[in-house]
Amino acid sequence: MIKAILIDDDKNLRDGMKSLLARFAPAIKIVGEADSVATGIQVMDALQPQVVFLDIQLNDGTGFDILDRVAHKNGAIKSNIVFITAHEQYAIKAFRFSALDFLLKPVDPDELQKVIKKIESVLDKSNDYAHIDLLLENIRKKVDNFKRIALSTSEGIHLFDISDIIRCESADNYTKFYIKNNKPLLISKTLKEYEELLTEHGFERIHQSHLINLNYLKSYIKKDGGYVIMADDSHLPISQRKKERLQEILKSF
Numbered sequence: 001m002i003k004a005i006l007i008d009d010d011k012n013l014r015d016g017m018k019s020l021l022a023r024f025a026p027a028i029k030i031v032g033e034a035d036s037v038a039t040g041i042q043v044m045d046a047l048q049p050q051v052v053f054l055d056i057q058l059n060d061g062t063g064f065d066i067l068d069r070v071a072h073k074n075g076a077i078k079s080n081i082v083f084i085t086a087h088e089q090y091a092i093k094a095f096r097f098s099a100l101d102f103l104l105k106p107v108d109p110d111e112l113q114k115v116i117k118k119i120e121s122v123l124d125k126s127n128d129y130a131h132i133d134l135l136l137e138n139i140r141k142k143v144d145n146f147k148r149i150a151l152s153t154s155e156g157i158h159l160f161d162i163s164d165i166i167r168c169e170s171a172d173n174y175t176k177f178y179i180k181n182n183k184p185l186l187i188s189k190t191l192k193e194y195e196e197l198l199t200e201h202g203f204e205r206i207h208q209s210h211l212i213n214l215n216y217l218k219s220y221i222k223k224d225g226g227y228v229i230m231a232d233d234s235h236l237p238i239s240q241r242k243k244e245r246l247q248e249i250l251k252s253f
Contacts, residue, residue, distance in 0.1 A: 004051040005032040007040040025116040037061040051080045077132045098135035099150035168211040207239045
């Protein structure tokens, strides 16, 4: 049994979530509920849940306020957090950079099952919740240009400066990250998902399989169909439809 609590100021949503969990995730046991920042803090402290289903907007504040105060009081958050949110683009972007799970309202049973499966796979492997600290750091600063990213592997969650990522390579539904002074990491998300996150940080998709950090581009070679040489000495092909854009980018350097 996985011990969980539910924090949301909408009783109908709490009841709906309990019904969904009972049907699609019977391993999850809701042992407590709260409907505000104040009661949410109390329930988290009293029950020490493994999982917290947390709404962002509450009547007396936000879910971030709860995490901030619990972290300040206890030194760290020691629960898996699953946010339940409406379409709040800034928050969703922060979740994705922090490798945190979220469910959009109304909650889709398939998405709920995916999140629960992921939680079950990491519960016994990692007690490191530094990615929650990263989320709170980004939320506090209220900046849109995040500097660090959390990458979740089968071994745990790793935090890196985005500026240290040399390139990303597609491997079916996985993405392999090549990071300065680190061994490659295999992440169970598609390259397209990371392209959406990293393009604004100076990354460019040059091929179906390759997303590169332009700051680590050493050479653009036109022969043999066209390829680039990166700072890690990798030789990466450029797709035909990407060549013109890459050449325009290089002219502006």
